[in-house]
Amino acid sequence: MIKKRILLSWLGRHDLDAVGNELRGPIASILLDSDAPFDEVRILANNWKDEIEGYQQWLTAQVSKQNRKASISIHFAKLESPIHYPSIYNVANDELQKLSAAGSLITLNLSSGTPAMIATWLLLGKGVFNTQLVQTSVQSGLSMVELPFDIALAYLDHQDGVLGKLAASSPALDSYFEHIQSHSVMMNEAIEMAKRLAPRNLPVIIQGDSGTGKEVVAKAIHKASPRSGKSFIPVNCGAIPETLIDSQLFGHKRGAFTGADADRKGFFDEADGGTLFLDEIGELPLEAQAKLLRALQEKEINAVGSSKPHKIDVRVIAATHRDLLAMIEEGSFREDLFYRLAVGIVHLPRLRERGDDIPELLMALMDQLNREAEQQPGYKSKKLSESAIEFIKQQGWPGNIRELWNTLLRASIWSEGEILEVEHLQRAMIQRSRKADQSNLDIDVSLGVNLAEIIDNTKRYCIEEALRLTSGQKGKAAKLLGLSNHQTLTNWIDKLDINE
Structure with a gap:
């Protein structure tokens, strides 16, 4: 299968000035001087709206004169400014992700746009996406750009050094987690994992029973991250009525439904630039899970009643007390959403x-x-x-x-x-029912079982728990087990060889 060849470029002033002049400008020069013709040209513009249509028509005519058939499209990119690196990066990264996913051969033009745009192409093109780089000038003409070192490897080596320091729990990170008691082995492991994940812009799932401190850990991760200066928005997914989930998460426009008398921001917009904590994510219905997955994949949301989606920059930390893998098996939780969120996993132990x-x-x-x-x-x-x-x-x-x-x-x-x-x-203390819940039994008898062994193991577990809770007082332990006297308990202890 022949891969599509795509030229991706910012639109520069020199390109526009070529219209009606003898000089062709960088984009036209690359298209007309390239040995192998491009199938598609995608141009990103953040200015000169009134000149874009005329330039596109002129460029199409220049390509047609050489009987080249490249499709040319110009897309307006909303930037904070032509030198604002974060917004330039977001637009460039989104374009490259989309084109790379289609398996295209991508060439980046380093001669059009501001220095910030060109620097971003350079870092993404060689450090992440492995594209070809090309430049052109009046003096030297068209040339491929070969770097004297591999930016991707240099970047990864640097990151390994940074991560090594982070994994060693630097004091700066410790300060955000020091209020969480973690002397036990299991809790220490959970906090160490949270510290490793905190500075990375990755989604996280925090798993643990109700009351284990999932939101406390999520807040610590947020405060130890580069997003700490922005909002931390906690959302209890199980408390949102199913009919309002879209509106609550993504916002709505005035008149979108009965009672929507004004525009309203959703939780994603409130957390823009910061962290969205989705507690009890296992309670979301499947339809809402699909929309959440799309928001995470596309990094954009669509408010209820709006015809156009808009970009968002949110780190999602999800939490649940439920077994999401078991829910996947039974069809109540999306597998693709789970793996999108489960880049980082923190398990919180029971008290x-x-x-x-x-x-x-x-x-x-x-x-x-x-x-x-x-x-x-x-x-x-x-x-x-x-x-x-x-x-x-x-x-x-x-x-x-x-x-x-x-x-x-x-x-x-x-x-x-x-x-x-x-x-x-x-x-x-709240007194709980002592009755065993038979619905919790998970025993496969299809291949045969040793019922006597199961009964003995159940007795052994209950007796040991009762003795632990009562500090070894047999009379109290017998009452917890529903026995009429402690002598029966003593007989069972001897029979089962239980260490008191």
Whole structure:
């Protein structure tokens, strides 16, 4: 299959001045002097709107005189200014991504446009997209540009050095994460991964149960990123009514639907230049997932009621407590969206898996609680007794840090003294149902199972958990297990050879 040859260029003043003159200008010279004709010419312009049509007609006529059949199109590019590198980069990168995806042979013109435009072509053309570079002048004519070194390799070597420093957890990054307690192995791994991802302009998925601190970590990633000066917009996807998802995410125009009495920015526009935190992304319906995927791929959104999309620059950090891979299997989450988001993945452990973090975490929570409550009439600053701390470490905390915080809050309000004891915490804890949820069983019996072994393993797990929660007190453990007396529990412990 023959690949299409495309010349991609900015429009320069010298190109326009060639109309009606003897000099042809850079673009026309490249087209007419090139040994192999181009199939397409794409020209980007950010000025001279009133001259563009005339130039396109003139250039088409010049090409026709040599019986060349290149299709010529000029596209207006909205830039902050002709020397504004970020907007120049966005336009140039989008063009190159689109053309490269089609498998075209791309040649970049280095003789038209401002120095900022030419420098951007040079870096992208050799550092990322591996294009051909060409230049032309009155004195030297047309020539291919061969660089004395490989920019791509030089750039990557430099980046490896930068990433090596970042991976070593520089103090600048540490300062954004130092408020997160991470002495346990699992939490340390999660924070180290978050630090590595923070300075990169990549999407991230944060996975963890409800209450594990997903938004806290997302904010830390944002603050440690180059986008920290822009907005961090948190969105709970599960709290948006399905009929309003498009409007909430992408905005709407006045009159787009009943009640839309004014234009409204969506969350993407509010986060433009910054970070959009999509919490509980697994709650989005499939139709909304498709539109989110398009926004991430095209880097543009379409407000409800608008006929034209517009560009956005947003880093997306998603979070979920659900198993997205299992949702993909059952067809309720798009696989392509998952892999678009899962460039960086941070797994946050449950609170019960972070035993080494709990003492320091409790100090931080109690300090925060005392600061927030100190203005309340009659409130006394509270501390936890050693036995209370040990009690907290032995609990399961299915609601994780959020449940622990609410328990401490209730205990501090209900107790009159300055020391919180175990009994204060026990009264403040929400009592959950002890009934086993049979729907959670996931046992494949199609190939045969050892039912006695399954029963013994289930008994062993429940007994060990009950003993852990009650600090080895058999009487209390027997009650948790629904047994009438602790002797039955002792018999099971001996039979199953459980270490008390």
